[in-house]
Amino acid sequence: MFKAIYPAVLGLSLLAGCSMAPEYQRPASPVASSYPDASPQAETGSEALPQWRSFYPHQELQHLIQLALQHNRDLRVSELNTERVRAYYRIQNAARLPTLNATASDTRARTPADLSYTGESGISDTYAVGLQMPAYELDFFGRILSLKDQALQQYLATEEAERSAEISLVAAVANQYHQLVALKEQAKLAGEAMTSAKRAYDINQDSFDAGVGTELDLKTAEAQYQAYRASQLAYLDQVNQAQNALVWLVGSELPTLAADSSLLQREHAPVDLPVGLPSELLTRRPDIRAAEHTLKAANANIGAARAAFFPSVRLTAFGGTASAELSDLFKSGSAQWSFTPQITLPIFTGGRNKANLEVANVEQRIELAQYERAIQTAFREVADALAVSRTIDQRIDAQSARVAAAQRRSTLSNQRFDAGVDSYLPVLLAQQELFSAQRDLVQAKLTKLNNQSALFAALGGGLKSNF
Template sequence: MALSHTLSRSLALSAAALVLASCSLAPKYKRPTAPVAEAYPHADTMSSGTGTTTAAATLRQTLSAQTLGGDLRLNRILALALENNRDLHITALNVERVRALYRIQRAATLPSLAATGDATRRQTPAALSPSGTRSIDSTYQAGLTLPAYELDFFGRVASLREAALQQYLASEEAHHSAHIALISAVSRQYFGLLAADEQLALAQQTLDAAERSYALNRQSFEAGVASELDLRTAEAQREAVRASVAQLEQSRDLAHNALVLLVGSPLPATLPAPGSLATQQLIDNLPAGLPSELLTRRPDIRAAEHSLRAANANIGVARAAFFPAVRLTAFGGSASPELSDLFEGASKAWTFAPNIALPLFAGGANRAQLDAAKLANRIEVANYEKTIQNAFREVADALAIAKSIDIQIDAQTARVTAATRRYELSEARHKAGVDSYLTVLLAQQELFTAQQQLVTARLSRLNNLVSLYAALGGGWDDTSETAAQTTARLTAKH
């Protein structure tokens, strides 16, 4: 009964300490004002024509998807990348590691009990013995021990726990950022591979035409109809295009290798056939929303804010160092000079040892730690503001490109049509003997350039949609949870 009473009293004191531990010296957190404009430039470029509330809901629903659309092959490749990419796997493991660190810090706020057993044998010299003779004493004890438990009167332990929690949440957001970055990188690389295939096909068509022109000029030269100048001009054009084909084949292979690396595994042969750049049905009507919505949507901004909250909590830790630290140590069990009597009724023993440490002189270390914590907080404020500004610029840049990219594609399409007709006319005039082969050569070069640049413009449009999608925080489900749900999730046992 004595042991039970002692432990009950110790636990009661610990519980009271938990109640008193509500005092925190950390400054009250206040989110810094976003250093950006209230609206994006060119925000009407991607407007959906719906009301603000409806547009915001549409944006959130759209951005929660894993892809921007695209063909079936891209969607299958994205699924493989999310499953196999090593960088994403590393960030997921890091989240679990930081979660474990948080659970360690959270455990420090609760008292702990340990079953202990000690055996001590001590010799006392005659000069120090009350009896004047050398003596040998033994002490045996066993029981339950409450190790030094800090009564968190000034919130030091609570602030440490809060800092650990915010660091964990920041690591989660870093994982979300990696998720978005992977979806964006795979999509861009896939579109780049499609562009390489299309440019290679165009180059091969141009090479076939150059081969035919060279053969015709050679026949004409051998028949004495064409000059050697025309023959060598056709030959030079053929070799130039052949070099372009080889270069584009190299670019295509490199693009494929880069995509395989991002996916984390070889691309299965059973994947659906790819579509063309022109047939990719991406979501191109994203309402940009407001910069204030970006603060709660983009994981990198949320991560920066969690880091700021952690720095804010660390100020509370540094301030608590100026105040007394109170710790409790307790023991309840049995103690006896003889091991055989250790568990006899008369051997019951208990110890209750509170300890208080009041900092008097630390050589300025506590003040320096507080200054360092405040400076770290200011650094995190600057990082948070910089992250917001960078996010704002990424959205604004994507909107600016979206404003003109369709005009560029229309112009390039018209240019290809005109260049095609010019090439047909120049070939006909050359065969009729009206123009020299140089006219055909120039027309062929113009057509090839126009076709390549049209592919590049289409690729730019798709890449810009991917950039806007990522800049707005797309690619992951940001369904919010309450503080209680977060705590329950973090403390759940594996």
Template sequence: MKSMNRYALPLLAALALGGCTLAPDYRQPASPVPATLGEADGVADSVMLPGWRALFTDPHLRQLIDTALSNNRDLRLAMLDVAEARAQYRIEGADLLPSVSVNGDGTRQRVPADLNNSGESTVQSQYGVNVGIAAYELDLFGRIRSLKQSALESYLATEEARHSARITLVSEVANAYLTLMADRENLRISEETLGAQRESVDLVQGRFDLGLGSELDLRQAQVALETARANRARFQRRVAADRNALAVLVGAPLPALPGDDLDAPAVATLPEVPAGLPSAVLRQRPDIRQAEHALRAANANIGAARAAFFPRISLTASAGTASSELSGLFESGSKTWSFSPSVSLPIFSGGRNKANLDMAEVRRDRNVARYEQAIQTAFQEVADALAARDSLAEEERAQSALVDATARSLTLAEARYREGADDYLAVLDARRELLSARQQRVSVTLDKLNNRITLYRALGGGGAADQATLIGTLDTDTPAATTGNAPRS
């Protein structure tokens, strides 16, 4: 045991020194966007977004989102990426501790007479049992610790990517559902228009048979009828395509869906986003947190590249028992030990280490650019969604008034035609205007609801709670996870 102490104390001292790292201090890049999301001074530093169950009040839509979160293949791949990154982090962390193994071996060999000093052939035996450490690297300059920190940040980045994929999936399912509802309403409008055109053809045909109308009126009515039939076929095709797209997102056959109008409150109104909201709230978006974790990982890799310029010290040690007889393995005097330190000092590598360091620094700079780009994209998405919110509400009110006005115009045109005060062209024009106004109102309503979903996703989709859960989970695994920074000397 005294012999083991000869290298146990140096080993413990080396482990204590292993907290050093050559990675540069991490500094969060300055925000490349204006300080606020509006012209007024900031009045709040956060936005509390509801969970998606509170945002989407339609029970059928909730069911579809639940199914998608369980079955969608893209989300499943994102979850597997997280599991892989977590395993890689544990692999890198395991190198900070020595690998201890127990080995047992035995050898019996016959030595010929001409190779034996006694001139007689003999059979020799050797048995041994030992506990050892093989090629354990003392992390004096933080190479392994930097690699572990990089793996941790990569894991956190994949976790944020999963959150981002989840928010995106929820938004895409909602958008696809609303698009299906909009096209179903457009199909209903086209069927109503087709029925009205059939009645018009019957009316014009009767007037023509009585000599009260012209053949031109009849042909115009028939053209309008066939146009309405083609319009209905187009929306039938779009509804079928919408269902297929929604089924792919959900990852399962679609259940029976209701025939609710798009005007029903399928998407709740988001909490008011104040003017002048600080753009710093964009950092709650998972894609921005993902970009920052990737930047931290690249920063840690610089430490590993710097450590390659310094000596690497490895230890190989073992202690056990050996004997020429199996029964004598544990008898007095059979103890054995070995201690083999090694030092490797880089002298010439053809510029490899310098190139690796340059590459690590370039990758860090590239991740800085990606992080700034993610913030700029987020800023534009939120600003555009906020700018469109009020104008879409105003446009929807104006479009509803236009529908009422064109419906009244059609009623008057039909009355004048029946009284012979006007030709059928006025009826055709009024019906086309009404059809266009109704379809445009559906489009504006869809844009208004999609804008709520876009704003929800652009502000981070309420992902802050998920991040807190993530940190709490990692906190049970390693103290470094709570800060995202590698321990420094």
């Protein structure tokens, strides 16, 4: 008998489940159709972004990124969260099908004399073996289906969040590595300026001892030397802190790093990234896709809240054999079955169902606002990176010209000082200007590298498929 019941229940479960969730329609994009002042060449078709290995060709940096993807703890937590939500989805999806359990029981009971048909007390045994289907809900109004859809969208959102974390990690490691390179270069420049200032101080000391120079020039040179010395020590401290930050990002001990200034000194051609239109961010950016999946999950939750207003139908069934004697359990005529359908109609819930539906609707509106904010944030990040990229090369050219002029000024000032034409003050000012110009040039080159990383990440580059 049970063999006939179970397929029928399974068939009903497949027929049930018309979702009461509102039909999902992607909201209109809350941003402009193009980026501010974007060139037509930048907003080309939906070409694929380069892989991160192609975007970051420096081998030492590639090695650090690979280590971070393997050992970074925040990324590991994100991956484990994805596994956990995937398991939750499997649990919720299993609720759509009936459960079948094998059972075996032995019931021993004493019947008092006044309740016995024979007028005498007695002890009875009942043995039963069979298959049991616990209370199974037929999903006529799509409550379980909506909960399954909600769990699926939450899993997909978590998976996209993991990919977004990977993109952020790749960009963070690259930026921190570039920062380390720049700090080492600035420490080197401070050391060179300190050496030059020390030579000038020694010359002024000799002049002062010989009664030719003034104490003012001597103390001016000494102050200059000590200032560059303090600046170099400060940069060395920042270098150590940058290395510590890199260790934290990578999540393991760092290999021996060259991290020389060649990354900053070489000429960097503009990176031609297929920026595309803002609408393409909806498919490129995993954080936007995650926000949309979360919106869909909230949409499905409305369906579950609506279904709670309607009757629920549950089935309980058992099929097997039963006997008063264990030896007779499988003999002919011992078959036993039961089939118990139950329908429950909510009459009075104290407003609970109505409040749950109101909560579901409010949560859907919250997720809609979060989705629109994710799009606006992505639009701003791309627009900001494009704004910097339009002028950064000109800034580097200007700083390079400034360094060349400052270098020539320093040479001329030293020549005039050595010839006794000028005091030491023009030399001091020229050295200060040269060091400031060299430092700002390094910072401008660092800005370009970091802005390229920012644009790559803002466009959704560095997805897991690229690793």
